[in-house]
Amino acid sequence: MTDFTLWDIVRNLLLAGRWTVVLSLIAFAGGALVGLVLTLARMGGLKPIRWLIRLYVDLFQGTPLLMQLFLAYFGAAVLGFDVSAWTAASVALTLFTSAFLCDIWRGCVEAVPSGQWQASRVLGLNYLQSMRHVILPQALRLAVPPTVGFSVQVIKGTALASVIGFVELTKAGTMLNNAAFAPFTIFALVALGYFILCYPLSRYARHLEKKLYGAGIR
Template identity: 60%
Template sequence: MIRPFGFNEFLFILTAVQWTIALSAIAFCGGGLGGLGIALARTSSMKLLRLVTTGYIRLFQGTPLLMQLFLVYFGANIFGLPLNAWIAALLALSLHASAFLGEIWRGCIQAVAPGQNEAATALALNYRDRMRYVILPQAARIAVAPTVGFLVQLIKGTSLASIIGFMELTRSGQIINNATFEPFKVFGVVALIYFSLCWPLSLLARRLERHFARSTAR
């Protein structure tokens, strides 16, 4: 039975926002941990580590996120490890985020002036201390703006999790649309909610980028 799009339908969509935010936040944290390891491996002196992580980055940057979701969700079942949609989406997005954040942070580490590393070496600091006390704090300042920018892309990317049945914002919109047959209203609301989530972060990324650019120029 077709029903009109009303307040209850809007609340159903709005309730799903919590799952979009939760999926984005946890995948971002998981991707951040993996991305830091990848960035350090990409800038290490060990050729094997650099080759392996370079291949990893090219794999995930060179394939659509949708395909990655399919491979994790259906591939796990083929190997006898059934995953529900929540775990599969979380794993796929975390792997995806680790590749992109690893490359972003690799560039930020290499953007630190070489003299900083040379000075730390002259002070007899080992690799761990050089990274912990000298290189990473400076790279973090450079990384803030592009990292926030990637978070915006990750939030929008969670919409693809609806393909494997995960109940997030886009999936809730699909369900309501199937009940109301008012796609313009339903997906207009969904788009506005995504906009309200992403636009403030986009503004923050631009502001941080300008702030750190001025700080560097001084």
């Protein structure tokens, strides 16, 4: 049995931490894209479409992320696809993120006073033009703080990908622990890794929120 120095542990965690960052970025970018489409469809769409999107949001918010990962992993196999942990984790986290962002953003669009809508429609702008030039720029200001805040949940969510065998920070921690058996040190370091990624984002989100409310919006 080989001895692990503290540097060996830290180095391996840092290497695996890259995949936590990459998976977070994929989930956030993919989730933002899908979430944006859903938000726009929900704001303008027909009643059945709005109802379906609401069901989608409720399904992802009302079930454990761990189950969503298992379903993506095993569900794809039932449909005949041989998916890797990479694909399953990316798909599940993207859909999870899109549902939450859709909910956050809907709130932001609705927070823009309805007079703004009426005024832009009266001025002859159609739905897309009103959205693009009047509503979205205002909603965007409101949306930034909670969106940054939610990115922390996405990073923490990637830790669950370890359960389906995706080697990121948490999985690397359990693997290192099996070899080196220093659970206290290893999991403290794993936690520190997440803290270093998440804490600045949390602080930034709080700062943005203070700035927004300080500016007298709402």
